[in-house]
Amino acid sequence: MEQDRYIIRIEGLTKRFGEFTVLDELDLNLEQDKVNIIIGRSGGGKSVLMKHIIGLLKPDRGRILVRNRDIVPMSEREMAQVRRDFGMLFQEAALFDSLSVEENVAFPLHEHTSKSYKEIMSIVQDQLAGVGLQGMGTKMPAELSGGMRKRVGLARALIMEPKIVLFDEPTSGLDPVVGATINDLILRTKEEFGATCIVISHDISATMKIADNIFMLYQGKIIAQGSPEEIRESSDPVVRQFIKGEARGPIQIN
Amino acid sequence: MKNFFGWLGHNFLMFLQELGRMMLLFVQAFLWLFRPPFRVRLFFKQMEFIGVNSLFVVGLTSLFTGMVLALQTYHAFRMFGAETLVGATVALSMTRELGPVITGLMVAGRAGSAICAEIGTMRVTEQIDALTVMAINPVQYLVMPRVLAGFIMLPLLTIISDVLGIFGGYLVGVQILDIHGGMFMNRIYEYVELADVYNGLVKASVFGGILTLVSCYHGFYTSGGAEGVGRATTQAVVMSCVLILVSDYFLTALMF
Ligand SMILES: Nc1ncnc2c1ncn2[C@@H]1O[C@H](COP(=O)(O)OP(=O)(O)OP(=O)(O)O)[C@@H](O)[C@H]1O
Ligand SMILES: [Mg+2]
Numbered sequence: 001m002e003q004d005r006y007i008i009r010i011e012g013l014t015k016r017f018g019e020f021t022v023l024d025e026l027d028l029n030l031e032q033d034k035v036n037i038i039i040g041r042s043g044g045g046k047s048v049l050m051k052h053i054i055g056l057l058k059p060d061r062g063r064i065l066v067r068n069r070d071i072v073p074m075s076e077r078e079m080a081q082v083r084r085d086f087g088m089l090f091q092e093a094a095l096f097d098s099l100s101v102e103e104n105v106a107f108p109l110h111e112h113t114s115k116s117y118k119e120i121m122s123i124v125q126d127q128l129a130g131v132g133l134q135g136m137g138t139k140m141p142a143e144l145s146g147g148m149r150k151r152v153g154l155a156r157a158l159i160m161e162p163k164i165v166l167f168d169e170p171t172s173g174l175d176p177v178v179g180a181t182i183n184d185l186i187l188r189t190k191e192e193f194g195a196t197c198i199v200i201s202h203d204i205s206a207t208m209k210i211a212d213n214i215f216m217l218y219q220g221k222i223i224a225q226g227s228p229e230e231i232r233e234s235s236d237p238v239v240r241q242f243i244k245g246e247a248r249g250p251i252q253i254n
Numbered sequence: 255m256k257n258f259f260g261w262l263g264h265n266f267l268m269f270l271q272e273l274g275r276m277m278l279l280f281v282q283a284f285l286w287l288f289r290p291p292f293r294v295r296l297f298f299k300q301m302e303f304i305g306v307n308s309l310f311v312v313g314l315t316s317l318f319t320g321m322v323l324a325l326q327t328y329h330a331f332r333m334f335g336a337e338t339l340v341g342a343t344v345a346l347s348m349t350r351e352l353g354p355v356i357t358g359l360m361v362a363g364r365a366g367s368a369i370c371a372e373i374g375t376m377r378v379t380e381q382i383d384a385l386t387v388m389a390i391n392p393v394q395y396l397v398m399p400r401v402l403a404g405f406i407m408l409p410l411l412t413i414i415s416d417v418l419g420i421f422g423g424y425l426v427g428v429q430i431l432d433i434h435g436g437m438f439m440n441r442i443y444e445y446v447e448l449a450d451v452y453n454g455l456v457k458a459s460v461f462g463g464i465l466t467l468v469s470c471y472h473g474f475y476t477s478g479g480a481e482g483v484g485r486a487t488t489q490a491v492v493m494s495c496v497l498i499l500v501s502d503y504f505l506t507a508l509m510f
Contacts, residue, residue, distance in 0.1 A: 056383050080389040088387045094380040098372075108388050111291075
């Protein structure tokens, strides 16, 4: 029972780049059908952690269990099967710049479904409207602003209605109104198609609003976790400094 | 002195390692050839990019190569009154050697660099990761169509190159230097065998495979942002050209 609560379990994950340890014996359990938000310092290894969850990076040590299956020793072909359940928004959107906005969003549908061109286009238009980009379908990624690219990336990540969605800073670089729309979209993703959302965010106030669980990554470990209330009441000085955004405290910028 | 040999040995080992990794990429791409989905549209796009779009440079350089060959050999042959052999010399050189090599080098410079820069940019902007995340194998999507297109298009380009080279030789030999046109052509028929042409085309295929593979490889393993892409592109072109010329020697030794 206890095991089924957690769709992703990470045990003792260690990752080094050369001499530099980014993740250090990290343990993390992510709850199914919830919005799990990871916060932490810039350069702290959040994106690296996310890339481990989807198998883009292999750990030096540790286990990563997705639905109780360890993905670390898996072959690329087995991984491809696991990844069909996933959607991911990259920090820099990672749109295919040789394809138009429409083609980018339609890409997974063309690849993995046998839907007709017309069906796909209507799904794509709906999806683009959902992120506030109706009528932008024929533009090329290079013609878009950073925030618009991010939203196209979001539309693409969600188009297959994945069961697990990874969002790497979905709202950074967006104006507050669009940011709020995207936060609503994340909540809707969870509620409407019952997806597990894993979000990296620097936006503390939005995190407090939409998260079910918050995890704080610091010095390669999860140092605090809990509901927004628990995190807000945390007595850990690092967490307190981080969520209050204060310059003074145990976190040193060097 | 010891340092020098150390350096040489180190670099040679690095080179071997690189060749090994390249072969691994090749094997992966090769295996994807037989596994669906077959990417016909991408393949045709690459055939157009590598083949059709190179027509002009390959044609132009081949034409002038044929012309200069005629000019050079004419003066040598005139010393012992064998001017009519100019045609056969040009034709043999073009079909056996220069046609495939010029085509290979020109396509490496034109399409190989572009392939490397494109794939390299996709790497550093995480587009290759995005493909992987969407459960699409990037080797199958990016590498396989390009290598196959290179393998098929280079021989076709080489045919054009052969024809234009010989035509250039004819222009200079017959039109400018006044060799007898009939004799010029006759000697070509006499000395050039179909096997010369075929073997040249086999070479071209190998060159096409090499230059696309090397370019894809360097693009695929690019790191370090825009600067990295630039570095990878240079390496791709240099290594393609070197490997084309080196393999040319061995292929020639094997075939003729
Ligand atoms: N491919 C790589 N090679 C070497 N070092 C890397 C690589 N990827 C990440 N790093 C290092 O790992 C650390 C964590 O990077 P990461 O991108 O995960 O940070 P982050 O928490 O996502 O930061 P941000 O909030 O700014 O996006 C950084 O110090 C970075 O230099
Ligand atoms: Mg990041």
